[in-house]
Amino acid sequence: MQLxxxxxxxxxxxxxxxxxxxxxxxxxxxSDALTAFRAxxxxxxxxxxxxxxxxxxxxxxxxxxxxxxxxxxxxxxxGSLPVEDGVVIALNRLNRILRLDPTQRIAVVEPGVINLDVxxxxxxxxxxxxxxxxxxxxxxxGGNVAFNSxxxxxxxxxxxxxxxxxxKAVLPDGEIVQLGGASLEVVGPDLTGFFVGSEGLFGVxxxxxxxxxxxxxxYRTVLAAYDSLEAAGEAVARVVASGLLPGAMxxxxxxxxxAAEAAVHAGYPRDAAALLIxxxxxxxxxxxxxxxxxLQVIEASGPxxxxxxxxxxxxxxxxxxxxxxxxxxGRLSPDYLVQDGVVPRSRLGEALxxxxxxSRAHQLRVANVFHAGDGNLHPLILFxxxxxxxxxxxxxxxxxxxxxxxxxxxxxxxxxxxxxxxxQHMPAMFTETDLAVMAELRRALDPGEIANRGKMFPSGExxxxxxxxxxxxxxxxxxxxx
Amino acid sequence: MSATTTIAPANLEEVQTAICAHxxxxxRGGGTKPALSTTDDGATVLATHRLTGIVEYTPGEFVFTxxxxxxxxxxxxxxxxxxxxxPFDPPLVAAGATLGGTIAAGLSxxxxxxxxxxxxFLIGVRFVDGQxxxxxxxxxVVKNAAGFDLPRLFVGSIGRLGxxxxxxxxxxxxxxxxxxxxxxxxxxxxxxxxxxxLNRSTFDLEAVDLLIEDGAPVLYIRQGGxxxxxxxxxxxxxxxxxxxxxxxxxxxxxxxxxxxxxxxxDCTLVKTPLTLHTIPxxxxxxxxxxAQRRYFGGGAAVWIAWTGELDTLDAFLTTLxxxxxxxxGAAPWPFIGARPxxxxxxxxxRVLDPTNRFPTL
Numbered sequence: 037m038q039l040x041x042x043x044x045x046x047x048x049x050x051x052x053x054x055x056x057x058x059x060x061x062x063x064x065x066x067s068d069a070l071t072a073f074r075a076x077x078x079x080x081x082x083x084x085x086x087x088x089x090x091x092x093x094x095x096x097x098x099x100x101x102x103x104x105x106x107x108x109x110x111x112x113x114x115g116s117l118p119v120e121d122g123v124v125i126a127l128n129r130l131n132r133i134l135r136l137d138p139t140q141r142i143a144v145v146e147p148g149v150i151n152l153d154v155x156x157x158x159x160x161x162x163x164x165x166x167x168x169x170x171x172x173x174x175x176x177x178g179g180n181v182a183f184n185s186x187x188x189x190x191x192x193x194x195x196x197x198x199x200x201x202x203x204k205a206v207l208p209d210g211e212i213v214q215l216g217g218a219s220l221e222v223v224g225p226d227l228t229g230f231f232v233g234s235e236g237l238f239g240v241x242x243x244x245x246x247x248x249x250x251x252x253x254x255y256r257t258v259l260a261a262y263d264s265l266e267a268a269g270e271a272v273a274r275v276v277a278s279g280l281l282p283g284a285m286x287x288x289x290x291x292x293x294x295a296a297e298a299a300v301h302a303g304y305p306r307d308a309a310a311l312l313i314x315x316x317x318x319x320x321x322x323x324x325x326x327x328x329x330x331l332q333v334i335e336a337s338g339p340x341x342x343x344x345x346x347x348x349x350x351x352x353x354x355x356x357x358x359x360x361x362x363x364x365x366g367r368l369s370p371d372y373l374v375q376d377g378v379v380p381r382s383r384l385g386e387a388l389x390x391x392x393x394x395s396r397a398h399q400l401r402v403a404n405v406f407h408a409g410d411g412n413l414h415p416l417i418l419f420x421x422x423x424x425x426x427x428x429x430x431x432x433x434x435x436x437x438x439x440x441x442x443x444x445x446x447x448x449x450x451x452x453x454x455x456x457x458x459x460q461h462m463p464a465m466f467t468e469t470d471l472a473v474m475a476e477l478r479r480a481l482d483p484g485e486i487a488n489r490g491k492m493f494p495s496g497e498x499x500x501x502x503x504x505x506x507x508x509x510x511x512x513x514x515x516x517x518x
Numbered sequence: 519m520s521a522t523t524t525i526a527p528a529n530l531e532e533v534q535t536a537i538c539a540h541x542x543x544x545x546r547g548g549g550t551k552p553a554l555s556t557t558d559d560g561a562t563v564l565a566t567h568r569l570t571g572i573v574e575y576t577p578g579e580f581v582f583t584x585x586x587x588x589x590x591x592x593x594x595x596x597x598x599x600x601x602x603x604x605p606f607d608p609p610l611v612a613a614g615a616t617l618g619g620t621i622a623a624g625l626s627x628x629x630x631x632x633x634x635x636x637x638x639f640l641i642g643v644r645f646v647d648g649q650x651x652x653x654x655x656x657x658x659v660v661k662n663a664a665g666f667d668l669p670r671l672f673v674g675s676i677g678r679l680g681x682x683x684x685x686x687x688x689x690x691x692x693x694x695x696x697x698x699x700x701x702x703x704x705x706x707x708x709x710x711x712x713x714x715x716l717n718r719s720t721f722d723l724e725a726v727d728l729l730i731e732d733g734a735p736v737l738y739i740r741q742g743g744x745x746x747x748x749x750x751x752x753x754x755x756x757x758x759x760x761x762x763x764x765x766x767x768x769x770x771x772x773x774x775x776x777x778x779x780x781x782x783x784d785c786t787l788v789k790t791p792l793t794l795h796t797i798p799x800x801x802x803x804x805x806x807x808x809a810q811r812r813y814f815g816g817g818a819a820v821w822i823a824w825t826g827e828l829d830t831l832d833a834f835l836t837t838l839x840x841x842x843x844x845x846x847g848a849a850p851w852p853f854i855g856a857r858p859x860x861x862x863x864x865x866x867x868r869v870l871d872p873t874n875r876f877p878t879l
Contacts, residue, residue: 214858220630220634223790225863477869
């Protein structure tokens, strides 16, 4: 590693005001939304052009210095945590929508474009960008691509990878590649799909071609209250099995309901142990007919109460409660850990019962607000880091929930990625050979392992937990951990 | 050409042994896309027809896992018993195409219009690479962000990175009824404008194909859903189109499309991904050479039945920066035209198949 030479060369090519070196300038880049980890880079490059990104990557490769590409830093798995004494390539200023073609239904964007800005730009054409991570007001497409981000509406139209058609990227050794293109179809290996979700280990996406969808003609939304979390979980299995294909199916538990009510007065029934939100979307005639069927399925699942959104304002209120629930719950506790495991949908009731049992056993409150339709749990483990032993108990509880997901045939992460946080759980999900092959693929693109070093793969070096509490952006209500 | 040897392993251990024992191998599923498993002299064919069966299927889960050699027909029939289907509409079902062959070829059919292609439904894969290693990527749940996306890497890899032995897919409930509109268009420009309008409309469409019938463009637009609302939805589509008529025996029409019944026996069948903007130029070339063709997926791709010199088509596609995959017909290598990402593919190949046991990718 030749850090001195690298910094010297960077000074030649990046204007001083965009090459941050002083600790005070770099503080905002030391952490992401997984605030438990913190690391100080040697420099932060505020790139404004693709050429600057390419040049920085090439210099890092030449001098064997690790780099981390970063968007808005909303990763919940520590995916954009800097490498100590490495370089951070900040991409927020690379935020142009290069092309929006309504005929072809695509948008070509730079990595720093904010997720919601794509839908905003597409709206005049009756189109939108489907993946909707709850940080979509601030998170960037580049970060979404790196972590194959999800959202509440993955059930029908999938995650980020399903919506990325082409990528121009700089590989960690400086080679520029064009993967895929503007067509929905491709021949040869799906390299675009392979790149998405590689957690920054395959380099930096410079231009991303996104698929846009027409906005549905009609949404119909129902809110059902249940006496137990398990009953709500069983209701999800019934809806899935009924042959209906909702756009979203979400569950909140009592703690989440209470917090959401206190925060935004969504009008949720307060005595319920669990709430289920189901939404259908599509052509008006079809949705109306399906919705009647959905209500029958819900009624048969033994709910306490059923509320149907009467109009757009009603629907917005229901979703506001849901989307604010996470940050609202977070305010109930000084610290919390959030997990992102997935279980088969038919095992949802069982998984929720296990989480309740584990919560009691570890004497820690756990709130649940999650994407039920695709079995993606988001248990939120509340603790106080200042009470000796509570952090350790919270982590033990989190570990048991992750193991439960694997035992039930699921995954350690549905949409947050492995990052720094869950890398030690990879061997529980994959064999030594699986991981060896993935590591070889990585080294084929990055022999020096300079791109986002320390993420995804289990490592001997234990990162230190340095701080707890909400992220500054979280305090401002700009991001939430779900 | 000398006679080729065929080996047919019956389980994954036998696949591993077979791979280690043969220096040069070509993988073959149902053989319905023969250009993808053409052998040159000396290579052994690894056939997957003994690697069959659905391993796991819980209908309420809308996910199944099956061995690679399982015929699509068997899978489709099992899913249909529970009102489910493969939404990406893999071609050549009746002809005997297999699940593994469909992944390897990366093929989706006209039905991809509604929810996406094979890449959007494959969630997990187990394969044996060129070094005989059994590797798993993805999983058996519909949402999963752990590890590199090896399942997608294998979509379209035509058996040249390894042998898929088992795959998991998510599936959807199948529409209980279908209806199709046939809408002749005056000119190609009219047809493309209509497709563009359809693609941006709020109609939920199962398929949008463009055919050239006696030199004139004709659109076939398929809808699906609840039987109780389908007639009203079709009427609404016809009104919106301002023309066209319901197609009688629409099921047979789409079954023929799936079987490539329109493709003459002696021509080269090529798949080419497209955008609507590239169709007019390509259409001139195809028309001038008398090639039959069928556009599908709302203009996302075209099947070309080419009868001329392959080099000619290769040159045209290269000029237009389009790619082609040869499914049938004599071809030394199944790719023609542009190859975006070829260097990355080559790097991946060196990891999974360093001794080039499988043909060049």
